[in-house]
Amino acid sequence: MQRRRVLPGFGLSLGYVVTYLGLIVLLPLAALAWKASGVGLHQLLQLLSSPRTLAALRLSFGGALVAAVFNAVIGLLVAWVMTRYRFPGRRLLDAFIDLPFALPTAVAGIALTAIYAPNGWLGQWLVPLGIQIAYTPLGVMMAMVFVGFPFVVRTLQPVLEAMDRDVEEAAASLGATRLQTFMRVILPMLMPALLTGFALALARAVGEYGSVIFIAGNIPMHSEIAPLLIVEKLEQVDYAGAAALGVVMLCFSFVLLIVIARLQRWSGRWAERSA
Amino acid sequence: MTLLLSHLSRHFTDAAALDDVSLAIAPGEFLALLGSSGSGKTTLLRILAGLDYPQTGSVTWGGHDLLNMNARERKVGLVFQHYALFRHLTVTENIAFGLRVRPRHARPARAEISARVEKLLKRVQLEGYGKRFPAQLSGGQRQRVALARALAVEPELLLLDEPFGALDAQVRIALRRWLRNLHEELGLTTVFVTHDQEEALELADRVAVMNRGRIEQVGTPEAIYQQPATPFVCEFIGKVNKFELRREQDRLICGALELGADPWARRYDRAVAYIRPEHLALSASGWKAHLRHIYLAGSVAHLELALDASEQIIEVDVPSEDLLQMSLQPGAELYVEARTATVFPLLDAPGEAKPEDRRVLKPHQRA
Numbered sequence: 001m002q003r004r005r006v007l008p009g010f011g012l013s014l015g016y017v018v019t020y021l022g023l024i025v026l027l028p029l030a031a032l033a034w035k036a037s038g039v040g041l042h043q044l045l046q047l048l049s050s051p052r053t054l055a056a057l058r059l060s061f062g063g064a065l066v067a068a069v070f071n072a073v074i075g076l077l078v079a080w081v082m083t084r085y086r087f088p089g090r091r092l093l094d095a096f097i098d099l100p101f102a103l104p105t106a107v108a109g110i111a112l113t114a115i116y117a118p119n120g121w122l123g124q125w126l127v128p129l130g131i132q133i134a135y136t137p138l139g140v141m142m143a144m145v146f147v148g149f150p151f152v153v154r155t156l157q158p159v160l161e162a163m164d165r166d167v168e169e170a171a172a173s174l175g176a177t178r179l180q181t182f183m184r185v186i187l188p189m190l191m192p193a194l195l196t197g198f199a200l201a202l203a204r205a206v207g208e209y210g211s212v213i214f215i216a217g218n219i220p221m222h223s224e225i226a227p228l229l230i231v232e233k234l235e236q237v238d239y240a241g242a243a244a245l246g247v248v249m250l251c252f253s254f255v256l257l258i259v260i261a262r263l264q265r266w267s268g269r270w271a272e273r274s275a
Numbered sequence: 276m277t278l279l280l281s282h283l284s285r286h287f288t289d290a291a292a293l294d295d296v297s298l299a300i301a302p303g304e305f306l307a308l309l310g311s312s313g314s315g316k317t318t319l320l321r322i323l324a325g326l327d328y329p330q331t332g333s334v335t336w337g338g339h340d341l342l343n344m345n346a347r348e349r350k351v352g353l354v355f356q357h358y359a360l361f362r363h364l365t366v367t368e369n370i371a372f373g374l375r376v377r378p379r380h381a382r383p384a385r386a387e388i389s390a391r392v393e394k395l396l397k398r399v400q401l402e403g404y405g406k407r408f409p410a411q412l413s414g415g416q417r418q419r420v421a422l423a424r425a426l427a428v429e430p431e432l433l434l435l436d437e438p439f440g441a442l443d444a445q446v447r448i449a450l451r452r453w454l455r456n457l458h459e460e461l462g463l464t465t466v467f468v469t470h471d472q473e474e475a476l477e478l479a480d481r482v483a484v485m486n487r488g489r490i491e492q493v494g495t496p497e498a499i500y501q502q503p504a505t506p507f508v509c510e511f512i513g514k515v516n517k518f519e520l521r522r523e524q525d526r527l528i529c530g531a532l533e534l535g536a537d538p539w540a541r542r543y544d545r546a547v548a549y550i551r552p553e554h555l556a557l558s559a560s561g562w563k564a565h566l567r568h569i570y571l572a573g574s575v576a577h578l579e580l581a582l583d584a585s586e587q588i589i590e591v592d593v594p595s596e597d598l599l600q601m602s603l604q605p606g607a608e609l610y611v612e613a614r615t616a617t618v619f620p621l622l623d624a625p626g627e628a629k630p631e632d633r634r635v636l637k638p639h640q641r642a
């Protein structure tokens with residue numbers, strides 16, 4: 001039995017989706033994998049076990065995780081303030097949130113460096129206090145926070161707007177403290193959207209290049225990110241090595257995103273209607 | 276413990292939501308706050324729940340000042356129109372919420388909590404639904420979960436905000452009778468807000484009719500219906516025919532109709548009379564009228580008549596069986612008698628009535 005729907009065209013639209021994904025996403029990735037296969041297993045292991053590669057991967061993924069966690073917390077706060085309160089300048093502030101998306105990342109990197117470099121606006125005061133941001137992992141994370149910031153805010157805002165206030169009032173009248181109301185009622189309801197924002201911010205931070213390299217200083221074993229290592233290999237005409245490193249990053253990212261997707265599904269299991 | 280509300284006022288920036296409201300609610304009473312939207316009934320309920328605060332006035336509950344406690348400390352059960360269930364928690368977790376958030380020393384043991392939840396599930400007739408999420412329940416089931424959740428903390432005061440407003444007509448009627456039984460079983464004091472007069476009159480021990488932030492009348496459903504105290508209550512409750520009256524000598528007159536002797540000894544020149552459709556009857560004498568429409572509504576037929584003397588359109592309720600015997604057609608000439616009319620004197624200021632000088636007239640009472 002063919003079921004009739006209001007909007008037909010499943011076959012056609014699925015065809016488009018598959019073709020599109022194939023051309024835009026899978027084809028380049030396949031080319032990457034094919035190129036990487038030029039590297040022998042031995043060579044690959046050597047590449048991966050080199051301390052410099054490991055340090056770069058650790059900074060790329062570790063830094064991105066820290067930045068995404070930071071963005072999740074601050075993004076939640078910002079989204080909360082933007083949706084819950086009406087204050088003068090709210091719309092302007094709301095427009096500012098998207099600026100990290102609009103700015104060329106290199107510009108952002110240069111601006112951050114200008115501010116936090118030892119002779120920069122803030123750097124000249126922070127460095128004597130022992131807080132060095134530019135040319136350290138801290139600077140890398142700062143750039144990652146900057147570029148990933150809008151994701152969490154923008155994914156949470158519509159969910160917060162749609163959330164009924166009476167759920168909080170019900171919790172309060174049942175005897176929950178403010179902290180309990182937040183932890184047991186509000187946060188779990190926001191969790192699926194929060195994880196989406198977190199995953200987007202994380203993915204963006206892992207792949208970020210332009211803004212990071214300016215503030216990182218790119219000191220091997222200290223503030224060098226994996227994408228920079230790839231570019232370096234390209235400059236040395238080691239295409240296979242660059243591709244291999246790229247595939248490794250891809251696998252890591254894929255595993256991370258799958259884990260987040262599972263978490264997200266679990267945290268939103270209550271929204272599924274079927275018993 | 277008596278719940279005592281005295282001189283409550285709550286002003287929002289643009290309007291007064293409550294204007295000097297005083298009310299005493301007896302222990303174990305089932306009280307309905309009835310009014311249209313914007314009458315202040317929900318504001319009053321929210322003040323009782325601790326979700327809103329009045330600018331002036333006091334609320335005491337057996338001598339304790341409720342306004343000094345926040346929503347968390349009041350231990351009232353609160354049920355919302357749109358259920359306000361925690362949709363990320365199962366039915367069981369929803370019901371147990373109020374017990375689980377208690378500080379450790381006051382929290383019942385796990386086994387005790389699940390025993391209580393089981394008992395409540397049984398009470399609201401939802402045994403076996405404990406593992407479902409709210410999204411998997413119907414509206415009526417959700418509202419029963421909300422009720423069980425509110426009852427789990429063993430409140431002495433139950434507050435319901437339009438609890439049946441979002442439900443189908445049939446579910447609504449079944450659920451409200453069930454709620455009435457539950458109230459009697461548990462002996463709670465219950466206050467519920469509604470805009471549905473049928474619901475209020477059917478369920479409540481007493482009804483408080485609210486209008487523009489004030490309580491117009493508090494009384495038993497019977498008193499509200501049979502002896503409306505103000506013109507607003509006359510017009511708000513049930514259907515009513517309204518007549519603008521003038522005094523001529525010692526008689527009250529509407530156009531060419533006479534309603535009876537002036538009950539106020541010539542103190543007022545104008546008045547308004549309200550006559551319910553069922554207090555009008557077809558008869559052999561009385562006011563002459565022509566039939567315009569017949570609306571059959573089951574056991575009762577609503578007749579729309581035009582009075583010959585004033586050309587006013589009035590409604591008369593007649594048992595459907597009587598109507599069948601008369602075999603009336605639109606355009607037929609009829610006579611109408613008014614058995615009971617409630618009259619209020621009108622002051623010269625536009626529309627100002629004097630509710631305290633209410634009188635009941637019997638325009639066509641037979642000797």
